[in-house]
Amino acid sequence: MKRLLPFPLLSLALLATWLLLNQTLAAGHVLLGAVIAVGGGLALALLQPPGPMVRRPAAIAALAWLVLVDIVRSNVAVARIVINPGHRRQTSGFLDIPLELRDPAGLAVLACIITATPGTAWARYDSAQSVLTMHILDLVDEDTWIRTIKDRYERRLLEIFG
């Protein structure tokens, strides 16, 4: 079983993708999707990813919900800035944040979260010092931003990716 499905979660996701694309649960498509899923897992195994296995599904669900809420909230915030820039002073800027998270997969997820949230963008990451530089559109209070990134996202990502 382990040899056939080295990455069960990935294989499951591939099967789900296949069935979603084809909009069916017919036996033939389940079989075809299963072949693709097993093949995909084996192909990834050939690449030998250093991958940590994902843990704590509850933490992942909590993080996903949090990100969804934050995306909606910052959409509204950025839309407001765009519509009404008249009395707005120059408040955008770069911000350095020291990170404890060092796992590449965790950093990739953090990059996706930060960039997918309007108003914040991932600028660069210094892996030697583990410092992230991000650009923030509404940089009024630096401490609040640092606390947001560290407490809301990094703490949970550390839980998930360790």
Place this chain on the structure above:
Amino acid sequence: MSHAAGLPSFVAFVIALLVVLGAVLTLIGALGLLRLRSFYDRVHAPTLGTTLGTGLVLIASLTLFSALQSRPVLHEILIGVFMTITTPVTFMLLVRAALHRDRSAGRDPAAEGASRSQGRPPEPRPE
């Protein structure tokens, strides 16, 4: 779309609302691309369209076709997943390219982290 005529007006209203909201958000994002001042500011604006803008239109599409075909139509979820995974890569590449350009031009806006004024005095915007 003529076969959408059988849709209950309440459902049609909700779907229309979602589509219009998503489109308006995307439009605001495009406006931001026009109005914001520096390149790094402008990077943030189109994210409106790629996140909630797309999301609302996708939810509308999901609702419409599920209602029309009387069964869950879910492949919009895949569009959402792929958008979420792929667009940050583009934005990050753009920002990194801009930083690289600025650095080779002799200025590094991100050098001191919170160097917010970036040497440019905030000009009052012409209204």
